[in-house]
Amino acid sequence: MTDQAAPATLMAPSNPPPMRRGKFRLATPYWALPVVAYLILFLVVPLASNAVRSVTLGAAATDTWVYYEKLFFDPYYSRIFLETFKVAIIVTVVTLIMGYPVAYFMVRYAGRWNTLIVFCMIAPLLTSIIMRTFGWRVLFARRGLMNVWLTDLGIISRPLAILSEPISVYMGLVHVMVPFMVLSITAVLQGVDLRLEESARVLGASRWRAFCNVTLPLTLDGIATGCILVFVITNGSFLTMLLLGDGKVQTLSLLIYQQFNLTQDVGFAATMGNVLLVTAMICLFLQMRFVRRKGVKS
Amino acid sequence: MSSVPATGAVRRPRRRVDLLAWALGIFVLLFMIFLLLPIAAVVVVSFSSASYIAFPMPGYSLQWYWRILEYQPFVDALIVSIKLALSSAACAILLGVPATLWVARSRSRAAGMVGNLLLAPISIPAIVLGFSLLYLLSAMGFGISFTALLISHTVVSIPYICRTVLAVYRALPPDFEEAAAVLGATRWQTFRYTTLPLIRPGIFAGSLFAVLISLDNLPLSFFFGTASTNTLPVVMLSYMQSQFDPSIAAISTVQMLIAVGTLLVLNAVYGVDKLTAA
Numbered sequence: 001m002t003d004q005a006a007p008a009t010l011m012a013p014s015n016p017p018p019m020r021r022g023k024f025r026l027a028t029p030y031w032a033l034p035v036v037a038y039l040i041l042f043l044v045v046p047l048a049s050n051a052v053r054s055v056t057l058g059a060a061a062t063d064t065w066v067y068y069e070k071l072f073f074d075p076y077y078s079r080i081f082l083e084t085f086k087v088a089i090i091v092t093v094v095t096l097i098m099g100y101p102v103a104y105f106m107v108r109y110a111g112r113w114n115t116l117i118v119f120c121m122i123a124p125l126l127t128s129i130i131m132r133t134f135g136w137r138v139l140f141a142r143r144g145l146m147n148v149w150l151t152d153l154g155i156i157s158r159p160l161a162i163l164s165e166p167i168s169v170y171m172g173l174v175h176v177m178v179p180f181m182v183l184s185i186t187a188v189l190q191g192v193d194l195r196l197e198e199s200a201r202v203l204g205a206s207r208w209r210a211f212c213n214v215t216l217p218l219t220l221d222g223i224a225t226g227c228i229l230v231f232v233i234t235n236g237s238f239l240t241m242l243l244l245g246d247g248k249v250q251t252l253s254l255l256i257y258q259q260f261n262l263t264q265d266v267g268f269a270a271t272m273g274n275v276l277l278v279t280a281m282i283c284l285f286l287q288m289r290f291v292r293r294k295g296v297k298s
Numbered sequence: 299m300s301s302v303p304a305t306g307a308v309r310r311p312r313r314r315v316d317l318l319a320w321a322l323g324i325f326v327l328l329f330m331i332f333l334l335l336p337i338a339a340v341v342v343v344s345f346s347s348a349s350y351i352a353f354p355m356p357g358y359s360l361q362w363y364w365r366i367l368e369y370q371p372f373v374d375a376l377i378v379s380i381k382l383a384l385s386s387a388a389c390a391i392l393l394g395v396p397a398t399l400w401v402a403r404s405r406s407r408a409a410g411m412v413g414n415l416l417l418a419p420i421s422i423p424a425i426v427l428g429f430s431l432l433y434l435l436s437a438m439g440f441g442i443s444f445t446a447l448l449i450s451h452t453v454v455s456i457p458y459i460c461r462t463v464l465a466v467y468r469a470l471p472p473d474f475e476e477a478a479a480v481l482g483a484t485r486w487q488t489f490r491y492t493t494l495p496l497i498r499p500g501i502f503a504g505s506l507f508a509v510l511i512s513l514d515n516l517p518l519s520f521f522f523g524t525a526s527t528n529t530l531p532v533v534m535l536s537y538m539q540s541q542f543d544p545s546i547a548a549i550s551t552v553q554m555l556i557a558v559g560t561l562l563v564l565n566a567v568y569g570v571d572k573l574t575a576a
Contacts, residue, residue, distance in 0.1 A: 024472070024479040025403050026488055031396035032412050035456065038393055039415055042453050046430035047422070053433070102329050105322040119561075120330050126557035127337055128514040130534050131550035135336025137542070138343050138351055145339060148353040175336065178329075207318070236423030239516060243538070253425050260429065260521070273426040284421045288414070 054274045058267035067271035084251040088234040091173045092227050099181035107189045121179045133243045136172050169245035181226040188222030228287045232280050344547035362548035375533040383512035387505040390455035398460045402467045416460040419453050424517035432521045446522040451512045459504035466500030506564050
């Protein structure tokens with residue numbers, strides 16, 4: 001499924017049940033050794049050596065920070081660097097605005113339709129990202145469904161070249177990301193007691209005010225989880241940018257792919273990878289802080 | 299997984315026609331159309347009789363399904379993908395589950411750190427991991443091979459399996475294992491006859507996720523593929539970059555049917571609703 005993490009990410013581990021002291025425990029710490037060794041060897045070491053490569057390889061052998069300077073200060077690359085975050089932020093905001101009402105409906109109103117909605121939301125997550133991107137190409141191609149419909153309805157006279165516009169990239173990304181946002185919010189919204197909102201209403205708050213002052217603040221956890229998830233995954237995707245928008249939306253991940261495929265500038269690709277990695281780690285750290293704080297409060 | 303009821307609708311006191319609910323309902327309907335439209339379009343196009351993509355379609359046929367059967371790279375790649383997905387999930391179970399059992403019951407600092415490590419691969423941009431692993435594995439002599447694919451996919455499968463097992467195991471009281479131990483079972487017997495049957499749904503659900511993720515993984519796979527070990531997404535991508543015909547639609551539809559079938563199994567065994575009730 002990508003480019004991306006998956007539905008399982010939505011299931012935050014619950015806190016361990018209270019443990020009585022001195023009771024039997026099946027697993028000993030040794031049981032964790034193989035996987036820790038495996039992950040150190042095949043996760044930590046490669047990522048660390050990637051960071052080392054970014055300051056030692058190629059041009060960096062003589063000038064340590066040359067690739068980072070190139071990435072941050074060269075007008076062409078700094079534009080791509082900024083665009084990466086611009087794309088991720090726009091997609092995050094759009095998925096939040098689209099996703100919140102859907103999550104709210106699912107939890108408060110959907111009733112027996114909930115299963116159907118969940119199924120429809122997870123089904124696209126399980127289709128390949130290539131299929132979904134291909135679907136947008138089918139819809140938006142010069143002689144695709146959209147152009148044919150719009151022409152038939154007399155709305156446009158000539159086919160639009162939507163596929164070569166950045167909007168198609170945003171459509172594709174929002175389509176991939178929005179289920180993550182919805183499922184992150186429903187997970188938290190389900191725990192919010194409806195009676196709190198009703199109390200606010202009884203005490204004279206308008207529906208909108210009750211929502212803004214009671215429900216919305218109580219679901220900030222879900223919103224934050226969803227936003228961080230969408231932001232991180234969008235940062236790492238390149239396929240949508242590769243196949244839609246005619247290369248008009250350039251981001252770091254796409255550039256890594258191109259560096260690997262075309263120019264083979266390993267040092268520079270390592271640098272960009274490292275910047276993406278650090279960004280993801282910062283987001284992960286923020287999320288861990290967030291979850292821990294919530295734990296203390298409850 | 300707690301068993302929070304899936305909706306709050308039962309508690310809803312209002313009986314009058316609710317404008318907000320209607321407005322939201324229509325919005326959700328549009329949202330579902332947005333979600334499903336591109337997928338439906340692909341399925342429709344896969345039955346096209348034309349060799350190009352254009353609407354209205356001239357006619358319907360199954361020729362693209364025959365074409366993917368005849369096009370050897372697709373068939374080979376599908377087999378590689380399935381083999382890879384199953385074996386990486388198996389490796390991830392063997393590595394991940396024992397550690398998860400410890401992490402779930404221990405409150406030590408180390409257990410917390412190991413828990414974070416187990417879940418970390420999800421949060422790392424896959425393309426960065428693939429790129430970095432390529433150099434390490436080449437240096438170790440695996441280079442581009444099935445082994446390299448297996449190693450990288452296992453790294454990414456571990457968090458999915460550990461997450462679901464963690465949730466299931468933490469929801470279990472330790473009493474069963476204590477009882478087994480008190481009655482004289484060895485550690486292995488306790489695990490084999492008490493713990494394993496209880497956590498099996500978690501292992502199953504987690505591996506299904508891991509399998510589906512692996513089947514669709516591109517950012518890791520394309521670094522390690524050779525002509526004989528390319529996975530399906532890699533072959534599809536390179537085909538798609540050179541041609542825009544309905545055979546991609548046909549193979550996508552087949553892949554989707556595999557995934558939806560898997561989801562139905564998952565639903566029967568585990569309950570899809572529970573996925574939103576974290």
